[in-house]
Amino acid sequence: MEDREIIAGLLVRDQTFLAALQEKYGPKLLRLASRFLSSREDAEEAVNDAYFRTWTTIPPQEPEHLFAYVAQLCRYAALEKVDWLTAKKRQAHLVELTEELAQCLPDPGPEREREGRELGEALNGFLGTLDREKRILFLRRYWYGDPIRDIAAQCAMGESKVKTTLFRLRKDLKIYLEQEGISI
Amino acid sequence: MRGKEMLYAMNDVKQSYIEETAWEPRAGGMRTPYLRCFTAAACLCLALLGALRLGTVPGGRPPVVEPPLPPAVSRPPAETLSPIQPPEPQTVAIHWEGVAVNESEGLGMDATRLYMDPALYTVEHWDMDQIRDYYGWELAPAYIPEDLTGGGVGVGHTIYRDKATGEIIEDQAGRGFWVDFYEDGSPRSDDDIVIPRGFTVTASKLGILHCGLLPVDGERTTDFGGTPVTLTHASLPYGPFDPTQRDPSGLYNKPAGYYDIYVASFEMDGVEYEVEAQRMELEEVVKIVASILEPYEDMTVGGE
Numbered sequence: 001m002e003d004r005e006i007i008a009g010l011l012v013r014d015q016t017f018l019a020a021l022q023e024k025y026g027p028k029l030l031r032l033a034s035r036f037l038s039s040r041e042d043a044e045e046a047v048n049d050a051y052f053r054t055w056t057t058i059p060p061q062e063p064e065h066l067f068a069y070v071a072q073l074c075r076y077a078a079l080e081k082v083d084w085l086t087a088k089k090r091q092a093h094l095v096e097l098t099e100e101l102a103q104c105l106p107d108p109g110p111e112r113e114r115e116g117r118e119l120g121e122a123l124n125g126f127l128g129t130l131d132r133e134k135r136i137l138f139l140r141r142y143w144y145g146d147p148i149r150d151i152a153a154q155c156a157m158g159e160s161k162v163k164t165t166l167f168r169l170r171k172d173l174k175i176y177l178e179q180e181g182i183s184i
Numbered sequence: 185m186r187g188k189e190m191l192y193a194m195n196d197v198k199q200s201y202i203e204e205t206a207w208e209p210r211a212g213g214m215r216t217p218y219l220r221c222f223t224a225a226a227c228l229c230l231a232l233l234g235a236l237r238l239g240t241v242p243g244g245r246p247p248v249v250e251p252p253l254p255p256a257v258s259r260p261p262a263e264t265l266s267p268i269q270p271p272e273p274q275t276v277a278i279h280w281e282g283v284a285v286n287e288s289e290g291l292g293m294d295a296t297r298l299y300m301d302p303a304l305y306t307v308e309h310w311d312m313d314q315i316r317d318y319y320g321w322e323l324a325p326a327y328i329p330e331d332l333t334g335g336g337v338g339v340g341h342t343i344y345r346d347k348a349t350g351e352i353i354e355d356q357a358g359r360g361f362w363v364d365f366y367e368d369g370s371p372r373s374d375d376d377i378v379i380p381r382g383f384t385v386t387a388s389k390l391g392i393l394h395c396g397l398l399p400v401d402g403e404r405t406t407d408f409g410g411t412p413v414t415l416t417h418a419s420l421p422y423g424p425f426d427p428t429q430r431d432p433s434g435l436y437n438k439p440a441g442y443y444d445i446y447v448a449s450f451e452m453d454g455v456e457y458e459v460e461a462q463r464m465e466l467e468e469v470v471k472i473v474a475s476i477l478e479p480y481e482d483m484t485v486g487g488e
Contacts, residue, residue: 028206067206068199076195098187101194119189120196127201132367133335139205143194154312156324156334156361 003066010058018055025067029074035145036078036094046081050074075143097145100166104173119182126176130169137162138169274326275482276474278467282486284404285446285466288418300344305353310341315357319455323359323385327475329468332382335365358386379422379443383461383472392449392456409483413450413473417466420445448473 001020009017029050033043050073063069082094127135137155140146148166152159300307316322324334341357362371362382373380386392405412421431421439429438446469448459457476461469474483 063199065199065203068202071202071206072195072199079192079195098191100187101190102187104190119193123193123196124198124201127197131365132204132369133333133365135201136205139197139201142191143197143202143205153322153324154334156328156359161333 007058007062007066010055011062018051021054021066021070022051025070028067029071032071032144033074033078036075037081042081043078046078047074049077049080053077094145097142100170101142104170104177119177122177122180122182123173125180126173129176134165134169137165141166274471274475274479276471277482277484278470279484279486279488283406283466283470284415285406286403286414286416288416300354304347305344306347308343308345310343310357315341318355318389319357319387320453323357323387324361325385325472325475326479327471328361329464331363332361334359334361335369335371352390354388355390356386356388356392358384360384377422377441377443377463379463381463383459383464383469385472385476386458386460388456389454392458406485407487408450408470408474408477408485409481411450411452411477413448413477415466415469416447416449418445419443450477452477 001024006017006020006024009020026047029047030043033046033050034040037043037046050070053073054070057073061069127138130138133155137151140151140154141148146154148159148162151157152162155162157165310318312322342354343352344354345352360371360382361384362380364372364374364380366372371380371382403414405414407413419442421436421442423440425437425439427437430436431438443463446459446461446464446466448457448461448469450457450473459469459473459476461472470485474485477483
């Protein structure tokens, strides 16, 4: 079923279109949630949260990109479920991701603290400066949480090339954020 | 935990970027643009190829008799092919005296794309997992020259199925590897020659409907470790074209220069493959084909 049909069905509060959404994107959402949550039950719960939030926000929302909209809700739900205090002990993958991303942040300055949303806006600005290939690498790694191996497979690159490109992108992002005056 | 804040901040990334980076083809999305680029050119010779198969060729050329194929090369289980990454780089010994390259004048010009009536055929867009299930691998060779990449886009695949019988009637899938890409994913040159350097790998179990080049003379094959491969070459002009001067034939405006296209056609495990490379060396094309046919073993090309 086309995305626009599902959105139209959700807008008129027809629950069968929620089932259509599940059928179309369920496996992808579960895969996304599983990148951040080690337990399958937690991941399924995050996906269900995403469906619930989709149901309660459309309408009034009428997303242009249905998958991206639900995936954002799913990712957020998954991150909310992460037990950050114990995550380090059990999720090497998550630790790897957060440590890599921490390298992008400039040193914290006392007067330049900003809210996360401003950081998000700056990230969008940075992503807009990248060509498509680099943007895909960056987002597959840090938005979807894909392992390097999978990204290399999808992009038909060597793993070392993916790592090198991501390393350079993190450095570039750090410089970009510094220029934007952002520190956390 | 500053990395954690970044992970959360990433959630505010524009939805258009998220959609752009979703691997699976979206509803309405057809082949990848760069694949479409090649397909558009290649499909021009569809009718001529059809005529070849029927045994009658415009111009009276006799039908080509395919040499008998050796037993199919067995490949490792699909789960080990993600992508093909042999532990050691493959060594390819090329005996150039045994390498037969058929010359071609270029692309056929008098064919049209088959029209698939939506009343009779359904269109399906397969994702990477379905491709892997169907073809057994992801169409990314073990050997890809260092300067080429897939541009972040996976396999482009649209299949057509007969509504009445459910039977697949077109199953062609392809993947491109280029030196650079435009924002929309189509291939881009990285120098002052407009033709980008790169190659595509196309596969079909039902038979490839599109051919890149048509050989002028008889079709000769080259032995790739026991598998016959048809190599064809053409030298094609690229622009800009100077309207004040003529090319050597005297028929056309003088091009800025000429570039090479090689096409390698072969069959493996009952699947037809075509590797189409432009602005690449023959040796690179040979290595790509060798790495598809037998990624885990060294290979001799051109006979012992």
